[in-house]
Amino acid sequence: MSSAYELAIEHQAVSSTDQKNQLHPRLLKSPVVLKATGVTKSYRKGKVEVPVLNGVDIEVLEGEFQAIVGASGSGKSTFLHLLATLDKPDDGEIYFEDNRIDNLPAASRDILRNRYIGMIFQFYHLLPELTALENVLMPVMIHHGFMSYMLQRRKFRKRAKELLDLVGLSHRLKHRPREMSGGEMQRVAIARSLMANPRLLLADEPTGNLDRAAGEEIMEIIHELNSAYDVTIVMVTHDLSIAAQADRTVRLAEGRVESVSFQS
């Protein structure tokens, strides 16, 4: 574990018992959106079982901006994938709005990801064959069948254009990902994640692949989403300056929550 990193958040570290008291006052009455208790996960490498998470507990309140930090290998991305139901934990439980989601059947988890949980990634993960607009429309295309989509096409396109406008890309509607810069691609990805109007946005190192200026732009948008639009955000990052902007920062080390800190 990097010691500079430890130092940076140590002064804020508190015991988990009085967590709630330290949160930003606006969140005090918020319900819990996402809760994970005792989540464990290990991967097999041949015959050796490599533990990644050894019982992680977190709680995310509605409207909260939570950061999960940790060194590489601390299992933070794996944890985010479990929260997104892209993978199943070996043990432990994950609740989304009081409903257990880690053991849902595949079809339900697909619906959850499609309509309730938005995701953005370090490498943007746009579909290279589609234009920015089509990429943003993808969640509703997956949601709706052919006829249903075609009937509501105008409405969807309008919303997609609005979202691209929100992230400042209204001039890039017809561009393919490869014609855009990294920052622009990430903004398209953010617009896409918002298309289905999700209750929760999971971000996996969204600035990790961007230069400083572009990263700051992205963070500005994420902050705006959180503050102006009340989007609940869980972000995995290793950038401490970004983590410092979060309402709550959970630090993972060796598959456990090492400490939790709050924005001062």
Next chain:
Amino acid sequence: MYKLLLSWRYLKSRYIALASIVSVTLGVATLIVVNSVMAGFSDEMHKRLHGILSDIVIRSHDLNGLPDPEWHMDEIHQLAGDDIEAMTAAIQIPAMINFRDNIQGQWITQPITLIGIDHQTYSGVSDFSEYLLHPDNREQLDFLLKENDYGRGKKDRFPVSGWARRRVSAEWEQNAVEAPSDSEGIDAADIPSSPFPLIDDSGVEGQGATIAGLDGQISGAPGSTGDLDVPGVPFQSSNEPEIVFDPSSEQHTGIVLGISICSVRGRDADGEVMDYYFALPGDDVKVTFPNTGQPPKAVSDSFTIVDLYESEMSEYDSSFAFVPLAKLQDLRGMVDVQSGVKSVSTIQLKLKEGADLNAVRDKLQARFPIQQFGYQIQTWRDMQGPLLAAVQLETTILNILLFLIIAVAGFGILATFFMIVVEKTRDVGILKSLGAPSSGVMSIFLGYGLSLGTVGSGVGLVLGLLFVDHINTIAGWIEQVTGQEVFDPTVYYFNQIPVIVNPLTCVWVVIGAIAIAVIASILPARKAAKLHPVEALRYE
């Protein structure tokens, strides 16, 4: 919705998919072209075979056998009269023909099948008369030499023949006889072969002038040489030396020769396909055949070629020669002296449209059991069985081979798709992270395969049909480019490549190709659907 969009985009953006489409296209086009040509060939062959042979042939095992055809025909009428459209009796015997080659001047001897036919009824049982060269004979054959005009409407550059030729050669022969000192000891090769060029290049006017000139010189109009009901009248006189046979105005009994007996097909100096005729209508030939004696003795007689027969089946064109039935019966001694009952060797039937060939054959076989009569009763299919079976086998094997080509295209699609799935692994992860179900991911790739197969086989169908439609033009181009003849008329006797497009075959080929494309995409599609989203997203 996204499935359609993505299938379409993948199709548009992958050149590797284009390769799969091309392989499907080529496979489909080839199958359609080959099937059409094979169908064309076999149909043409069926038509030819059936046209030449009548529906059912009753053949005596004995060359002299089957006496009293009228009785047989009455019996057959009683047995299956409702199904019978026409019936004729004929004699078919092996013979030798002997004539003077008008190119080299040498005598040519060839084995032939001599067929004595009743010219009134014979053309009723087969397409025989359609294959004759003279337009009048195609209407009704009468075994009389025509003035000229052979080949009109069939062969454009047919040499001068008929009476026009016969008068000139008679005059030339006359001159040769009148100068005996010259002709003595002269090698056959030195004799000028024919006063006619093989092809009259001077055109119709030139011909007209020749004939008009001859008309002035030769007295006695050509034409009536006696009634055919009394065959052989004109040259029975050959036994009586006082009546001289005048070849410029008289003919022997008519004979219709298969065109390949007296011609060869080859190429001239320019490479054009040409027919070279050793003998033409108007020339005399000698035919030798066995009589009915015990043991048979050879009988010879002179005949005048009155027409040529071109069925374009080399087997028949190179062996069949037709003479009047009554004349042949006379010459062979097939007429019973006491009773006057004549014999034939075959009876041929043509059945009405839609009649069951095999049923009628079986009825006849029951009526004329082989133990008692020794007749061979066969349908035309029975007679050409081995050939038809061979063509059928050829078609089947070709189809199997060609379908393997499409299967190869299928494996190409399989390999290509695996590559595309690997390449699109991250896209699959993205789609799954956006909530696309596995079935949706699978149907993207299945839809991809389907559209690939549809586009490929659609284009293949159009290309194949266009190719078939212009196959002869294309053959011409290939000939021009490569200098190699694609379709050699000297070999096939067809001047054009025959094609028949069977819509059902096309439909099956297209369906088969699409099915193969879809089946080939199932495995890769399943692989894509089974990808773990986390793994797929991590894939770089």
